[in-house]
Amino acid sequence: MRQPTDKNKYILTFLITAIIFAGMLYANNLLDEKRAQDVKGVQDQIALDLLSSETQFNLLKESSCKNLNNTVLSQEINSLARKLSYLEANDSGQPNTELVYLKKYYSLLQIKDSILMKELGEKCSNKAPISIFYFYGNKSDCSECEKMGYVLTYLREQYPDLRIYSFDTNLNLSALETLKSLYGVTPTKLPAIVYNDETHVGFKSIEELKELIPALKKFDAQKEKAARDAAKASSTKSE
Helix, strand or coil, rough: HHHHHHHHHHHHHHHHHHHHHHHHHHHHHHHHHHHHHHHHHHHHHHHHHHHHHHHHHHHHCCCCCHHHHCCCCHHHHHHHHHHHHHHHCCCCCCCHHHHHHHHHHHHHHHHHHHHHHHHHHHHHHHHHCEEEEEEEEECCCCCCCHHHHHHHHHHHHHHHCCEEEEECCCCEEEEHHHHHHHCCCCCCEEEEEEEEEEEEEECCHHHHHHCCCHHHHHHHEEEEHHHHHHHHHHHHHHC
């Protein structure tokens, strides 16, 4: 008499299991579809950003020399730099997709801007800003990179005409790999600074960088002369 009941129990269990399995399969398919849409969305955004920067680059190549230090591309780079500084300062050490994406985009814009400045520099003679490349790594593979970063930040604040392009060597980016290869930058040669196509490895103090980049000393002399002239003019006026 109990056999039909057991049979019904097995059928009910099978049906419940089948429903759960079908539901999980459906949910998994929805998740896969959502992931595919997210990936496509990111790919489309990257493609659009790159097309936009290419268009900016071509437009800026035709720009006037008087706008050398204040291009739209430069403003975008500065805006991204501030956002990156905030994200890095609040980085928990866990994988951060937004931070990696911004670093890659920032690196590409910097490379484009450096090419643009070089071309405009040839066109505009002495009006081109001084440019250096700075390659850095994590604290674990570059103990002096953080200290080098502070020195370069100070110099950037003191010399508006100094353009510093900073690159995280741990990024998986083909354009950056090409740049590293051109200047012989490797994980064991950090921090690295490139000026006038020459690579200098290791920490450099402010004075060492001024020796490396004579134009900075020239700016210092101009500042000192301007200060003396201003003091002299003020003294003459008071008499």
